[in-house]
Structures are given as C-alpha cells and as structure tokens.
Amino acid sequence: MSTAPDDGNNQPMPETQRLYEQIAQQLAISIASGKYEVGQRLPSERDLAQAFKVSRPTIREAMIALELDGLVEVRLGSGVYVVNVTPPAGETVAADIGPFELLEARRAIEGEACALAAARITDEQIEELARLVAEMRVENEHDVVRSEDADRRFHELIAQATQNSAMISAVSTLWDARMRSPQNRSLSTKVRASGVKPRIDEHTAILKALRKRDPDAARNAMRDHLTRVIDALLKATEVEEMERARAQIAEQRKRYARPG
Structure with missing residues (x-):
C-alpha cells in the first residue's frame, strides 16, 4: 500500500x-x-x-x-x-471508479473484444458501425455531443459482434460505470469544455480493421484509440503548464545571462 x-x-x-x-x-x-x-x-x-x-x-x-x-x-x-x-x-x-482506472480497464477488455469481433462481425453490423461514425462526424461538425451516445453505441455494437454474452456484459458494465461515476462526469465536463471530441479518424481505423476481419489489426486499433483518449484527457486536464513555462523561462534567462 x-x-x-x-x-x-x-x-x-x-x-x-x-x-x-x-x-x-x-x-x-x-x-x-x-x-x-x-x-x-x-x-x-x-x-x-x-x-x-x-x-x-x-x-x-x-x-x-x-x-x-x-x-x-x-x-x-x-x-x-x-x-x-x-x-x-x-x-x-x-x-466511484476513477476515470483513468476505468480507461485502463476499457483498453484491456475492449481491445480483446474488438479482436474477437473481427472474426464474427456481420456485414449488417459493419454498416451500422459506419453509420455511427457518420453520426459522430456530424455531431463534431455542429459542435454537439449528445451525451456521447453514438460513441457508446459504437463500442457496445462491437461487443455485441463478439457473440459472447460475458464480453457484452463487461463492456456494457464499464460504460455504465463511466456514466454513473461523479468523478468521470466531472472529468468529461472539463474535457468537453476544452474542445475534446470523439476522434473520427480513430473510430474509422477500428472500422477499417473490422471490415478486413483482421483480429490483430482490430485489437491494435482499439488499444491505440483508448491510449490516445487517455493522452487527450491528461492534456486537457493539465494544471501545471504555467509552472513549467516559468521554469523554462527562468532556465533560459540563466543560460543566456551575461556574466556579472
């Protein structure tokens, strides 16, 4: 401890x-x-x-x-x-579950769910995922995020494509925890205020891997996406940029100061 x-x-x-x-x-x-x-x-x-x-x-x-x-x-x-x-x-x-702890779990579980889905997903589910990506794109263009509903449906549909009830339940439970947790809701509010939105290119990469029915590519695409989400949240909630900037300026002044 x-x-x-x-x-x-x-x-x-x-x-x-x-x-x-x-x-x-x-x-x-x-x-x-x-x-x-x-x-x-x-x-x-x-x-x-x-x-x-x-x-x-x-x-x-x-x-x-x-x-x-x-x-x-x-x-x-x-x-x-x-x-x-x-x-x-x-x-x-x-x-409740902390935001970064939750994302770490999602990266592990949803990465494997995506790999399993790649071997079992139907053409109809592929097309529905494409529609959800398009929906996220429209929301981003109009600066509207409807409680990230399209994002959640995208991830839960991939879990459903695994045809594994335990995997479906695990992914749904993680999203429920995300919506329930006051800590997660607080962080989401801060992140949205900073301009962070669902990344269309990352969701498109996941969709592309699933279209190819490539488990390894699907796993990597999902893990890369959630890793970037973690990075984006860390950047959006950084509170010490000013402190680092001051330290850098002080160091530069020290370096270039004329000898006394």
Whole structure:
C-alpha cells in the first residue's frame, strides 16, 4: 500500500478503498489539520506522485475527488488551490471508479473484444458501425455531443459482434460505470469544455480493421484509440503548464545571462 511521507497527519488507509480515494483522504486530513491553508497551492502533481509513490493520473483522480468535495479548486495552467477546510455540503461525494482506472480497464477488455469481433462481425453490423461514425462526424461538425451516445453505441455494437454474452456484459458494465461515476462526469465536463471530441479518424481505423476481419489489426486499433483518449484527457486536464513555462523561462534567462 502506498503512503505519503509521515508528516504527523497521515492515517492508516484502508486497503478496500480505491487508490485515488486513499490519497484524497490523506490530503483532506492535511487540509483539515491546517497543513494546507485556504488559498494555498497544493504541491505539484509531480511532487505528490513521488510522495505517494503512485502515477500522476492517480493524483489527478484524487484532485477531481477533492474538487467534487469542494475542498480545492483546480485552475488549469496554474495549479490546485485549497478553497475550504471541510466539505461545504457537510459530506464527501461518494467515490466511484476513477476515470483513468476505468480507461485502463476499457483498453484491456475492449481491445480483446474488438479482436474477437473481427472474426464474427456481420456485414449488417459493419454498416451500422459506419453509420455511427457518420453520426459522430456530424455531431463534431455542429459542435454537439449528445451525451456521447453514438460513441457508446459504437463500442457496445462491437461487443455485441463478439457473440459472447460475458464480453457484452463487461463492456456494457464499464460504460455504465463511466456514466454513473461523479468523478468521470466531472472529468468529461472539463474535457468537453476544452474542445475534446470523439476522434473520427480513430473510430474509422477500428472500422477499417473490422471490415478486413483482421483480429490483430482490430485489437491494435482499439488499444491505440483508448491510449490516445487517455493522452487527450491528461492534456486537457493539465494544471501545471504555467509552472513549467516559468521554469523554462527562468532556465533560459540563466543560460543566456551575461556574466556579472
């Protein structure tokens, strides 16, 4: 189990909690104890990841949880700032599957579903997938995303093409979790506000592999697509661009400064 360096405020973290939830709880305890005061910027994502010995996406999930609880404000390009010592609502928002954890699972499961579907998909299902890609393209052109319904139907239709009830159920369950989770909904709102939309070229590549009935190509296309989704979400929720820019400017000034 990962824990941050002992500062006197750390409490044992139950193994049954999700990793990001454990970290959010530790940070909430630090905020409540006064270690981080209202208006203060939390340590950088990199520093927190090193302190807790976890990945940066896990730290980002913890920040989303703290923001939902009303304890912090995430300012894109600047950092994460404490805004309340305790949750204004009096209680924390129920934790659910984290956004990046969910995408990791989808990449593994949907990649294999796509490979299996390539060997079993019907011509009618291929044409329906093509219609869904066209629907996503129209929505993108008109800057409309209808709850990502076409995107979900695309992925669930591929699962149905496997003709495997367990695979169909697994994919549907992951999408249900995505729609249910407050953490996922919060991230989706931020991502849409930043202009991220379903990638037509990536869905087209998946469709192309399925048309060829090529399991390896289908698996790789789906995995590549979900990997790029993860990358896009990380970029869209980056909060420390300004900090890095300042560091780069300072380094350049140092490098090119005239000798005193």
